[in-house]
Amino acid sequence: MERNYDLEKRKYVIGGAVIVIVLIFLIRLLSLQIMSEDYKKNADSNAFLKKIQYPSRGVIYDRNDKLLVYNQAAYDITVIMKEITELDTMDLCQTLKISPEFLRKKFRDMKDRRLNPGYSPYTNQVFLTQLSAEDCGVFQEKLFKFPGFYIQRRTIRQYTYNAGAHILGDIAEVSKSDMEKDEYYIPGDFIGKLGVERSYEKQLRGEKGIEILLRDARGRIQGNYMDGKFDKAPVAGKNLRLSLDIELQELGERLLEGKIGSIVAIEPSTGEVLCLVSSPTYDPRKMVERNRGKNHLILARDPWKPLLNRAIMGTYPPGSTFKTSQALTFLQEGIITTQTSYPCFGGFNFRGLHVGCHGHPSPLSLIPALATSCNGYFCWGLYYMIGARKKYGTVQKAMNTWRDYMVSMGFGYPLGIDLPGEKRGFIPNASVYDKAYRGSWNGLTIISISIGQGEVTLTPLQIANLGATIANRGYFITPHVVKEIEGEQLDTLYTQKRYTMVDRSHYEEVVQGMRSAVLGGTCRGANLPDIEVCGKTGTAQNRGKDHSAFMGFAPMKDPKIAIAVYVENGGFGAVYGVPIGRLMIEKYLKGKLSPEDEVMATEIQNRRIDYGIHER
Amino acid sequence: MGYMRGSVWKNVDWWTIGLYLILVICGWFSVCGASYNYGEPNFFDITTRAGKQLMWIGCSLGLGFVILMLEDRVYDTYAYLLYSIMILLLFGTIFNPHEIKGSRSWIVLGPVSLQPAEFAKFATALALGKYINEYTFQMQRTRNLITVLGIILLPMALIILQKETGSALVYLSFFLMLYREGMTGTVLFSGICAVVFFIVGLKFSAEIMPDEMTSWGEFSVLTLVILLSAFLAGRYCQRQSPKLAAYIFGIGGGGTLLGALFSNYVIPLNVCHLQLALCGGIVLTLAFFYLRERLRAYFYVILFVIGSGIFFFSTDYVFNQVLEPHQKIRIEVLLGMKDDPAGAGYNVNQSKIAIGSGGLFGKGFLNGTQTKLKYVPEQDTDFIFCTIGEEQGFVGSALVISLFMGLILRLIALSERQESRFGRVYGYCVLSIFFFHLFINIGMVLGLTPVIGIPLPFFSYGGSSLWGFTILLFVFLRIDAAREK
Structure with a gap:
């Protein structure tokens, strides 16, 4: 067969094209897999449903073992925006005793990434906090009507005595700056704001537990991630005994x-x-x-x-x-x-x-x-x-x-x-x-x-x-x-x-x-x-x-x-x-x-x- | 044709067989990963996809063995016969009553369903080889060219009628072979220009330059046309002293630049109008030289400039009037004009997430969450590369791509050493098909090319595609093994 050397050179053009395309793919792979962490986070938030288990906060006694501060059950309502299908806002407002304006503002604030940096429509977002057992009971009955909404049990602080407010202090929802200072906190968490609640925050708060569930593309739970290898049980907060004599404090x-x-x-x-x-x-x-x-x-x-x-x-x-x-x-x-x-x-x-x-x-x-x-x-x-x-x-x-x-x-x-x-x-x-x-x-x-x-x-x-x-x-x-x-x-x-x-x-x-x-x-x-x-x-x-x-x-x-x-x-x-x-x-x-x-x-x-x- | 019985095993290219085996084994593990559900792994169970794929692989190896044992002249001899049978089969499939996912391309024979389109590539490649190998064949002869195009376009049309556009587009890869066999580069050049103009023009058509008059898309395409015309004029018209090219480059490029600056800083105007005027000037100048020197090259450059303009300004019409809505959305999402992760962009977005989350070394075999939890659709067929990206990371993905590159480059080398034109044409057909599949499939998974449903050779789940690729490859190996030396 006669050879046409001019045409034979075209093999280099074709081979070159293959190499160029492969290089483009490798660069693309590099940018997807190595240069960016976003995809990893995306995959995690797709697949992992992290259920946080809140520890009970440490209780506080006076020097004579009188109980000063203890925990009482309260309920948070959380929401996964992606799971909301049809929302009867009027019914929701009536059940929760909130105004439609409040509801709209709440949703708006939740989605505002400046106020809520961790927002994702796929994860649980705090909607309302600290509902009493009665209010929550009403909502619980109607929960089936509001897909996407969840109830999370939390505790709130209660005080036995009307005394020592300055020393005992109080807790409140974390602010944005709290979250920036300590990555432990996520929106909806509570943190000590004054008194020993603040100065002994680390001891009192305990450690949050976490259960990592796997969720498939249709939102069905497929069990625990790695059979619960990375799950963590919550560690209860440590109790404090104050040197305070609450009766002396009351008299003062x-x-x-x-x-x-x-x-x-x-x-x-x-x-x-x-x-x-x-x-x-x-x-x-x-x-x-x-x-x-x-x-x-x-x-x-x-x-x-x-x-x-x-x-x-x-x-x-x-x-x-x-x-x-x-x-x-x-x-x-x-x-x-x-x-x-x-x-x-x-x-x-x-x-x-x-x-x-x-x-x-x-x-x-x-x-x-x-x-x-x-x-x-x-x-x-x-x-x-x-x-x-x-x-x-x-x-x-x-x-x-x-x-x-x-x-x-x-x-x-x-x-x-x-x-x-x-x-x-x-x-x-x-x-x-x-x-x-x-x-x-x-x-x-x-x-x-x-x-x-x-x-x-x-x-x-x-x-x-x-x-x-x-x-x-x-x-x-x-x-x-x-x-x-x-x-x-x-x-x-x-x-x-x-x-x-x-x-x-x-x-x-x-x-x-x-x-x-x-x-x-x-x-x-x-x-x-x-x-x-x-x-x-x-x-x-x-x-x-x-x-x-x-x-x-x-x-x-x-x-x-x-x-x-x-x-x-x-x-x-x-x-x-x-x-x-x-x-x-x-x-x-x-x-x-x-x-x-x-x-x-x-x-x-x-x-x-x-x-x-x-x-x- | 020299051919010595018994020397097949000595002559066969073991490099290619080695690459083939590695790819097929990697492919099987990927199918295991992609089809795995939580629970006990049972990859050898024939009812699972992994088990079935293992069976297909076994059959393929048998098939490969048989092909190597057959005489190499068989393919040359029966090329037209095979091609005719396949055309008939494809024709028959159009009226196939069984629809699978809106496609009629499957023929169900008891427990086995086959996709004739996968085997038609092989038959077409053989027919092309045989036809081009004819002593009287000349690429430049119109009659020959039309016949070649007919051989390619007939199965393509039949497959389109089966609603398998993706598989049909694979036949375009034969143009790469035609290029090697002497088809003028103009065809490829025009094709690539058309695609680039189309993509750039569309993607940036809505983006406006700071002068608020000029569209980036139009501006970029016209700039490309001017610069390319200068290049072509220099390359083909006045090889000895490319003065004309320098003038076109200087006046056209400089004029564009000045016009853009003037429009942005002094008086806003639509720079594209200026560019069109410049194009007109180029055409007139070239026409003058054409008439004076009677050199055909001038005519072709003129044709390029005018053709580009017409093509570009008609894309808008094509895009809005000719394409179907779902194709339009696919293109828009691909070009990044629409960001809709929940809708049309879902597949690509999830596949990018899957690959991106793999990192350098991946999450480990069977540990991928994106693929395990079915976030990526079609993950064991068209999107199987996601599983590799997620579970084996950059290292694994790069290795797989490199293996494919190795295979294709090896096939180029093998094709070039063929003594018969038949062998070379067939070899180029095979490697072009692999290249096209690799380019479109991985490009799609990486979000670079449109979502066209074609499998990744040796990896995607499915007997038909695996057999099809095995036959393609091993027939070539058999032909190659028969060479003298």
């Missing part, structure tokens, strides 16, 4: 009715918070079910700011309660001894500066100065400390030494309580004053900080912690509200002692001063017949009426409770602070109030302070 909230303020009680030996009252407060039971959003809004708009946990978020001038910390600092630094006396004739008068004081004998040594809450004594002390050039060289160094003492006592920074949102208060250092006075300042310029005024601010928790530190004679354990987590150790932060810079012996002297304040000084009202109470009043000046404060602990020898009471605009420390402190100590140590004190408690409960709400 009762006593602060109609007043703005807080009461913090701590067990000194452990740092456990016994009560953490912030007034005004609210009923935690309002923050469950579908009304949460509405009620939360009402509370958020309330000018009294009931959502604010003043015990850890309110920063106040500590007033005279702060003098104890000054005494300790001066003793340790050798500025004073127990024998040192300072004159005070109606106050501190020096180089034209006057800090007023009330009538008492003069001159005074430390213990009577603490008992009578002498302003002059502590002004002199600070004046000499800041002015001790031989010892410190400059006022700046003296000031920063002072600051270090304060920080060692837990001031100026958040203590680290296991609740969200704790404030740090304020302890000035040298550079603050250098800036404010352009470097030209001395002990006299800043004298008011020695009596807990001026720049110094503390949270009620820090004041209570000061009480605990004195009760412990020199150390404290970071205050915390959770005593035990089921099957888990507490963070070591809550078991380690934190020592201050002051020796134990100096604490004994301050304890003596606080004891004599109760026996014959400003705190006489806190004197309980068979308990050795130690205390210190505080009357903090501010723009309006003085704040009434009390800090104390009892019993003196073996302290079981340290307490701080702070009532905004309550006047002298002895007016609100002391009697409230007394009642709280009595209640905790004796278990109940004596009949006379019960009368007093009711009397305080009914007293109101006029705050002129328009100013807030």
